Amino acid sequence: MIGIYYPGTSWLHRAPPGLKLVMLLLFTTTIVIFRSLPVLAGAALLIFIAYTLARIPMGLALTQLRPLRWIVLLLMAFQWWLLGWERAIEIVGTLVLAVAAAALITLTTTTTAMLATLERMLTPARFIGVDIEKVALVLTLTIRVVPVIADIVGSVRDARRARGLERNARAFVTPVVIRTVGYSHDLGDALIARGVGD
Amino acid sequence: MSLESPRRGLTAVDLSLIASFAALIAALGLPGALTVGGTVPITLQTLGVMLAGSVLGWRRGMLAVITFLALVAVGLPLLAGGRGGIAVFVGPSAGYLIGWIIGAGVIGWIIERHRPPIPTWWFALANVTGGIAVIYAIGIPVQAFITQTSGVVATAVAAVVYLPGDAVKVVIASLVAAGVHRAYPQLLPGSGQPSRRAREQDG
Numbered sequence: 001m002i003g004i005y006y007p008g009t010s011w012l013h014r015a016p017p018g019l020k021l022v023m024l025l026l027f028t029t030t031i032v033i034f035r036s037l038p039v040l041a042g043a044a045l046l047i048f049i050a051y052t053l054a055r056i057p058m059g060l061a062l063t064q065l066r067p068l069r070w071i072v073l074l075l076m077a078f079q080w081w082l083l084g085w086e087r088a089i090e091i092v093g094t095l096v097l098a099v100a101a102a103a104l105i106t107l108t109t110t111t112t113a114m115l116a117t118l119e120r121m122l123t124p125a126r127f128i129g130v131d132i133e134k135v136a137l138v139l140t141l142t143i144r145v146v147p148v149i150a151d152i153v154g155s156v157r158d159a160r161r162a163r164g165l166e167r168n169a170r171a172f173v174t175p176v177v178i179r180t181v182g183y184s185h186d187l188g189d190a191l192i193a194r195g196v197g198d
Numbered sequence: 199m200s201l202e203s204p205r206r207g208l209t210a211v212d213l214s215l216i217a218s219f220a221a222l223i224a225a226l227g228l229p230g231a232l233t234v235g236g237t238v239p240i241t242l243q244t245l246g247v248m249l250a251g252s253v254l255g256w257r258r259g260m261l262a263v264i265t266f267l268a269l270v271a272v273g274l275p276l277l278a279g280g281r282g283g284i285a286v287f288v289g290p291s292a293g294y295l296i297g298w299i300i301g302a303g304v305i306g307w308i309i310e311r312h313r314p315p316i317p318t319w320w321f322a323l324a325n326v327t328g329g330i331a332v333i334y335a336i337g338i339p340v341q342a343f344i345t346q347t348s349g350v351v352a353t354a355v356a357a358v359v360y361l362p363g364d365a366v367k368v369v370i371a372s373l374v375a376a377g378v379h380r381a382y383p384q385l386l387p388g389s390g391q392p393s394r395r396a397r398e399q400d401g
Contacts, residue, residue, distance in 0.1 A: 003273040004283050021284075028288055067281055071290050075345050091346045098288040106273045106283030114272035134213060141217035142224075142265050143274070149221040150228055169366075173374045177222070177249055178381050184218040188211030196210065 003111035004103075012054040012108040017117040020105045028098045037086060040093040047100050054108050064103035065096060072096065115139060137196065145187070152179045212258055219250040219262035220269070227278035243278050245367040247298045248329040251305025252321055252375035255386050259306040263299045270295075293340020297333035304328035309375075310386060316379060321372035329371065330364050 007013075012020070031043050051061050072092055079088035106114075119136050126132055156175045165171040208216070223246030246266075251259035266276065275282040286295065305328030312320050334357075342348065379385060 002275075004275055005273055024284065064283075064285060067279060068289065071345070075347070078351075079346070087346075095290065095344060099285045102285035102288045103283055106285060109273065111273045118268060118272060131207070134208060138213050138217050138220075138261075138265055139268060141213065142220045142269060145217050145221040146224045146276070149218060149225040153225045153228070169370045170373050170377075173245070173249075173370055174377045177253060177374055177378050180218050180222050181215070181253070181378060181382055181385065184214040185211055187214035187218065188209070191210040191214060 004106050005110050006054075006056055006060060006107045008055050008108065010054045010108070012050060012104070015108075017105075017109045017113050018121070020109065021117070024101055024105050027101050031094050031097055035090050035094055037090065040090060040097065043097050044093070047097055047104070050104055051100075054104065056104070056107055060107070061100070061103075064107070065100060068096060068099060141187075145183075148183065149176075149180055152176055152183070208258070208261075215254055216258050216261045216265055219246070219254060219259070220265035222246050223250065223263065223266045224269070224276040227276060242367070244298070244329065244333070244364060245371055247302050247333075248305060248325045248367060248371035249375060251302035251328055252309055252325060252371055253378050253385060254306060255310050256303045256306030257387070260299055260303040263302045267295055267299065290341050290344050291337065292344065294333060294337035296340070297336035300336060301328040301333040304332045314379070314383065314386070316376065318372055318376040321375045322368060325368040325371050325375075329368055330361075 027043070027046075031039060072095070075095075076088050076092050079091050083091075119132060119139075122130065122132055122135060153176055156172060156179070159175075160168070160172050163171075223243055226242035226246040247263055250262040253259070254262060270276050270282045271284055271287060273283050277286060286292065305324045308324035308327060309316060309321065342351075
């Protein structure tokens with residue numbers, strides 16, 4: 001499966017994911033606590049430089065912010081009317097910069113490296129009874145299973161269309177879930193056969 | 199009463215169910231997964247969350263949602279519209295995503311409070327509580343904080359935009375979950391006990 005990662009060799013690409021996550025936490029906390037125009041201007045400059053250094057194409061950078069476009073527009077208009085343009089820019093700016101910073105981390109870190117970092121971060125949870133090996137197994141298993149379930153969804157949808165039941169949501173979802181449960185049992189047997197899990 | 203300790207480890211089938219339902223939530227967010235009413239596409243991922251809780255119970259249901267969100271966080275574009283990465287957890291809908299975890303847990307917890315066979319209206323009660331009330335109760339205040347809007351306004355926006363779709367999803371999830379439990383009566387923890395005991399007596 002293809003992640004959001006954009007390949008590169010920049011300093012940001014090479015930095016350990018854990019360090020990047022800490023930097024993101026510091027960045028986001030700072031702009032939320034010191035929400036003011038000068039701080040946000042500095043933060044925006046920082047983000048711009050970071051994207052440039054990571055050699056992320058402008059178009060790809062903007063794609064990361066696309067999901068925000070409606071809420072940004074609405075929020076800008078609403079808060080301007082209610083609180084004035086300065087506060088509106090502060091609120092919308094904080095949101096956009098936090099999302100841009102987080103997206104930059106995801107763009108410069110491979111899914112595999114992020115997954116490994118997540119598993120390392122979970123290690124202390126061992127002491128409250130979390131089985132790290134099972135967590136890692138379920139995460140990789142899920143990546144493998146997404147195309148399988150997507151296939152089930154696709155074939156049930158086609159069958160439904162062939163029978164003219166396009167508008168019947170229940171006739172679609174019930175077979176999908178039943179086949180998903182059935183598949184899980186087969187998968188569980190396959191895991192046991194390989195000595196995994198049990 | 200369950201013969202096994204409630205804190206038993208997860209079996210291989212449990213792990214598979216968690217992975218498959220995490221994958222189901224992802225698959226329901228793929229383009230063209232389902233259009234209800236012919237033309238208007240609605241996001242079905244909350245339906246996946248409701249199904250995870252209603253079909254798997256609180257523990258495995260929550261773990262399925264957490265697994266799905268963990269894969270989103272590490273950078274897989276599994277949220278509807280191909281979104282993913284850490285960005286979605288600092289954006290305005292972050293609270294709803296966290297709400298999914300608790301929501302699936304509450305749905306599963308309510309489902310497990312009823313002796314099988316569980317009637318459809320009980321599934322509906324669980325899905326309205328966990329799938330709508332709990333998710334909104336977490337999503338709306340977080341959204342209000344991130345957008346610095348008063349809670350009332352965020353509530354109104356959320357209700358207008360999502361409520362009709364979520365009501366439809368509650369109906370679908372409840373009917374489907376009732377059907378799935380009829381097909382697999384031993385899916386919920388504890389519900390497998392009588393037949394297992396019967397099997398032991400036979401042997």
